[in-house]
Amino acid sequence: MNFLESIKVAVNCILQNKMRSILTMLGIIIGIGSVVAIVSVMQGGQQEMNKTLEKFGTNRLIIQLNWNEWDKITSRDYLTEGDIQAVREMGEDIVAVSPLINYGSTAKVGKEKEDLLIYGVSPEHILIENIEMVKGRFINDDDYKSKRAVIVIDEKLADKLFEEEEAVGKQIVITAGSQNNTVTICGIIKAQDSALGSIMEGNRSTVYMPITTVNKMFYDDYLYAMSVKVADSDKIDEVGQKIIDLLHRRHRNENKYIMQNLTQAIEQVNQFTSTFTLIIAVIAGISLFVGGIGIMNIMLVSVTERTREIGIRKSLGANRNDILIQFLIEAVIISLIGGILGMLLGISVAYMISSLAKWPPVFSIGNIILSFAITTMIGIIFGVYPAYKAAKLDPIEALRFE
Amino acid sequence: MIKTKNLTKIYKNGSIEVKALVDVNLHIENGEFVAIMGPSGSGKSTLMNILGCLDRVTSGSYVLDGVDVSTMGDRELARIRNRKIGFVFQSFNLLPRITALHNVELPMIYSGISARKRRKKAELALEKVGLADRMHHKPNELSGGQRQRVAIARALVNNPAIILADEPTGNLDSHSGEEIMAIFQRLNKEGATIVLVTHERDIALHTRRIISFRDGSLVKDEPVTKPVDAVDMMAKLSDMKDKHNI
Ligand SMILES: Nc1ncnc2c1ncn2[C@@H]1O[C@H](COP(=O)(O)OP(=O)(O)OP(=O)(O)O)[C@@H](O)[C@H]1O
Ligand SMILES: [Mg+2]
Numbered sequence: 001m002n003f004l005e006s007i008k009v010a011v012n013c014i015l016q017n018k019m020r021s022i023l024t025m026l027g028i029i030i031g032i033g034s035v036v037a038i039v040s041v042m043q044g045g046q047q048e049m050n051k052t053l054e055k056f057g058t059n060r061l062i063i064q065l066n067w068n069e070w071d072k073i074t075s076r077d078y079l080t081e082g083d084i085q086a087v088r089e090m091g092e093d094i095v096a097v098s099p100l101i102n103y104g105s106t107a108k109v110g111k112e113k114e115d116l117l118i119y120g121v122s123p124e125h126i127l128i129e130n131i132e133m134v135k136g137r138f139i140n141d142d143d144y145k146s147k148r149a150v151i152v153i154d155e156k157l158a159d160k161l162f163e164e165e166e167a168v169g170k171q172i173v174i175t176a177g178s179q180n181n182t183v184t185i186c187g188i189i190k191a192q193d194s195a196l197g198s199i200m201e202g203n204r205s206t207v208y209m210p211i212t213t214v215n216k217m218f219y220d221d222y223l224y225a226m227s228v229k230v231a232d233s234d235k236i237d238e239v240g241q242k243i244i245d246l247l248h249r250r251h252r253n254e255n256k257y258i259m260q261n262l263t264q265a266i267e268q269v270n271q272f273t274s275t276f277t278l279i280i281a282v283i284a285g286i287s288l289f290v291g292g293i294g295i296m297n298i299m300l301v302s303v304t305e306r307t308r309e310i311g312i313r314k315s316l317g318a319n320r321n322d323i324l325i326q327f328l329i330e331a332v333i334i335s336l337i338g339g340i341l342g343m344l345l346g347i348s349v350a351y352m353i354s355s356l357a358k359w360p361p362v363f364s365i366g367n368i369i370l371s372f373a374i375t376t377m378i379g380i381i382f383g384v385y386p387a388y389k390a391a392k393l394d395p396i397e398a399l400r401f402e
Numbered sequence: 403m404i405k406t407k408n409l410t411k412i413y414k415n416g417s418i419e420v421k422a423l424v425d426v427n428l429h430i431e432n433g434e435f436v437a438i439m440g441p442s443g444s445g446k447s448t449l450m451n452i453l454g455c456l457d458r459v460t461s462g463s464y465v466l467d468g469v470d471v472s473t474m475g476d477r478e479l480a481r482i483r484n485r486k487i488g489f490v491f492q493s494f495n496l497l498p499r500i501t502a503l504h505n506v507e508l509p510m511i512y513s514g515i516s517a518r519k520r521r522k523k524a525e526l527a528l529e530k531v532g533l534a535d536r537m538h539h540k541p542n543e544l545s546g547g548q549r550q551r552v553a554i555a556r557a558l559v560n561n562p563a564i565i566l567a568d569e570p571t572g573n574l575d576s577h578s579g580e581e582i583m584a585i586f587q588r589l590n591k592e593g594a595t596i597v598l599v600t601h602e603r604d605i606a607l608h609t610r611r612i613i614s615f616r617d618g619s620l621v622k623d624e625p626v627t628k629p630v631d632a633v634d635m636m637a638k639l640s641d642m643k644d645k646h647n648i
Contacts, residue, residue: 005511016499311496315456316556317484317512319477395456399495 003329010330013302021334024298026093027346028292028338028378032371035284036346040361041353042273047361049269053262057274059233060128061240062100062260063087063226063247069255077256079223083247084122087228090246093239094188095229096127099211103218104204107153108173108180109161116157116174117204120214121227123242128229131208136168136187143186144227150186157205158188164394183209191242236261283315291338292382299331310390311398324391331383332376343368403564403595404453408462411448411618422448424618425462429563430597432579433514435590435629437606438599440615446599447568449615453597454487454566455479467563484512488557490567490598494549496541502528504535509560527555531585547578554585558594565589567598571605577639584632585606608632 014021065073079099087098101120106113119125126138134155143150151172158167167188173180189208215221230239238258247257303310310323350361411423422445431437438446451457452464455471456479464472467486471479489495496505506524515523528537531551541549550570557565567586571579587608590596598609605628606612614622 001519002511002514012499308495309497312497313508313512314480315454315483315489315495315510317480317560319480319512321477322480322512396451399456399491 003325006326009326010333013330014334020298021337024294024334025291025338025341027287027289027294028335028375029163029291029342030166031286031288031291032339032342032375033345033349034280034287034365035365036343036351036371037327037349037361038280039364040350041357041360042276043122043364043367044350045269045357045360046273046357050267053266057325058262059095059230059236060261061228061230061236061243062225063228063240063243063257064260066256066258068258072258075222077251077253079226079247081223083223083250084226086246086250087226087243087399090242091229093235093242095231096124097229098122098125098128098227100125100225100227101211101220101221101223103176103214106175107157107161107207109170110199112161114157114160115204117206118174118214119206119208120210120211122206125208125227130192132190134188134190136185138187138189139208142144143214144210147210147216149181149183149213150209151183152187152189152208153185154189154191154205156191157207158185174283179217181217183213187351197206218223223390237263269296288378291335292378295331295334295379296382296386298334299327302330303327303386303390306390307393307398307401310393311395311401314393314395315399320391323393324387327387327390328380328383331387332379335375335383336372336380339371342375343371403432403434403467404428404597405465406462407464409449409452409459409464410461411445411452411457411462421618423452426618426620428613428620430595432595433590433593434595434597434611435586435609436597436611436613437608437609438597438613438615439527439601439603439620442601444615445618446615448618450566450568450597450599453564454489455482464483464527484509485560486563488560488562488565490550490557490565490570492569492572494541494546494553494573496549496552496556498541501538501540502533502555502648503545505552506556506559507627509556513560523559524555527559528552530558531555545578546574547581550574550578550582551585554582558589564595564597567596569599571600571602577636579605580632580636580639586638587629587632604630 065079067073081099084097084099087094098121103118103120105116105118105383107116121139122144123138123140131138136152138152139150142148151174153167161167161172162170167358168186170185171182173182175181178338228240228243230236232239237259240261244257244259248254313323347361347363350363354361406426406428409423409426409428410421413420413422438449440446448457452459453466455466455474459472462472464469466482469482471482474482496502497508503521503524506527507520510520510523525534525537526554528534531554533548533551533555536544536548540550544552550573554565554570557567565586570586571582574582583605586596586598590610596609598605600606607626610626610629612622612624612626613620
């Protein structure tokens with residue numbers, strides 16, 4: 001029989017039993033809905049993490065004092081300018097090294113007030129982080145050596161503080177403890193949006209100043225951390241360990257330095273993601289199975305209800321395949337409609353979750369095709385038995401059925 | 403057209419055997435109009451189901467239109483039903499949720515005729531039975547006689563070799579019954595081969611040959627020398643009605 005005709009018959013039949021069909025689809029709707037929602041939110045999260053990774057840089061490494069054993073740290077363990085130089089000279093594994101310190105602070109311009117996260121760095125830092133200058137310049141060697149009161153801020157902060165006005169060259173007041181310091185903006189960098197980043201940094205704007213100036217401002221001459229860019233991100237752990245060994249040799253101590261990079265964080269996130277995916281897959285699997293059983297049930301009811309119709313069709317020349325296909329198509333269409341409704345539900349739920357999670361969901365064509373494929377399969381798998389039952393009905397008995 | 407040899411049908415229910423048809427030798431030529439009569443349980447419907455390829459013989463042979471169908475498989479039988487047989491049932495057997503037109507289109511869906519051609523042929527068939535103005539009605543919006551006419555349109559739409567009608571007037575009043583017989587007579591005059599089962603001799607007398615069955619055997623085969631003309635009969639019936647009304 002005509003394929004199109006079968007689809008028409010199936011759609012009519014579903015429309016005639018709307019409520020029943022919707023209830024039947026519920027399992028599929030929930031199954032597909034939860035998969036679509038969770039997968040798209042997680043893919044959104046993954047994308048967000050990649051953005052953060054890009055910002056931080058996958059070949060970036062922070063070496064710092066082992067504050068886990070802070071009580072054992074003495075002044076001879078602190079890092080020195082000489083350490084930085086020694087690391088720089090380690091060889092081609094190292095691309096750039098910068099001392100690093102950060103302080104929370106506030107910036108004031110007139111009545112405007114903004115929370116800041118000040119990074120004290122050396123000019124070399126621009127090679128380590130993926131910083132893109134929009135205007136002006138990054139801090140330079142003169143700033144560094146002369147402990148100049150200059151600051152590099154991002155576009156967003158510039159917009160907030162000065163709106164349309166030119167920000168480079170303007171002065172802002174930043175706090176260091178109870179003291180106020182006036183600093184001059186020497187450059188503007190591109191703002192890097194990242195939800196994970198903003199979770200780590202709070203709602204503060206990241207700004208950069210010469211570490212020498214920062215140390216002077218905060219009355220702290222010690223160096224606790226350095227930021228390193230390595231040539232090969234695959235060898236990041238190895239190079240990090242080499243640096244730590246070097247520092248231990250130089251300071252004749254042990255267990256005083258640790259490294260921080262994103263590999264551990266990534267592993268943790270990946271593990272969480274795969275555990276979560278497994279849980280969702282099980283839940284979705286169960287509800288899809290229940291949904292499939294629902295379809296099988298309703299199709300068996302439909303076959304019984306329409307026994308006479310089957311007899312009539314057979315008497316008019318329908319063969320087993322015609323009947324089989326007709327009922328299979330009906331099962332697949334119920335399943336597919338359930339799948340589409342489920343996708344719509346999943347997409348809305350994904351947006352709801354995402355508005356809480358602060359990152360956008362990602363809907364990939366692949367997932368949508370996969371959802372369609374799964375629902376089609378469910379329709380076929382659970383529709384085949386009822387359809388087979390219909391197909392093998394004896395026409396005479398079917399015609400006699402009341 | 404139809405040729406059966408020692409056609410036998412036995413139903414087995416566990417240890418109980420019912421001989422529904424025993425050694426039936428039947429010969430029906432192209433263009434004939436035959437009535438099959440007999441008491442209840444004599445095997446008339448069983449014969450119709452076998453002639454219509456809905457059921458298989460237990461033994462003997464059945465040749466339809468020069469082809470031995472007693473050995474055919476399900477798929478081929480379905481094809482024969484579709485191309486060579488037109489069924490008319492006592493209980494109409496129309497699909498309730500679709501229009502008369504769509505009901506008439508059904509057999510052509512299974513013969514793979516294009517939608518446009520299907521529609522055209524269905525319209526023609528419905529015109530032939532005088533239902534051009536009721537095409538878009540659903541069966542429950544039609545009278546019994548009209549439903550049976552839709553069923554006849556459906557039976558003849560694929561130009562079958564033979565039309566099989568099992569008590570087509572059984573559920574109808576006498577006037578509608580005559581209407582149906584008038585259509586059959588006209589179709590027969592146009593060349594259609596028709597076999598119909600009936601309990602009523604009055605109806606059987608509209609045909610040109612009456613075959614009687616008893617306990618599964620063919621017991622009598624007689625020609626009808628002067629068949630009743632259904633159109634005349636309808637005129638008489640309405641005369642009578644008028645007289646009663648006065
Ligand atoms: N599926 C079946 N299983 C067992 N016996 C059957 C079956 N179908 C018919 N029979 C028997 O076969 C015999 C002939 O039945 P059939 O329906 O052909 O009679 P009929 O002449 O059409 O009767 P009626 O005039 O009442 O319609 C009956 O005795 C009936 O009980
Ligand atoms: Mg009967």
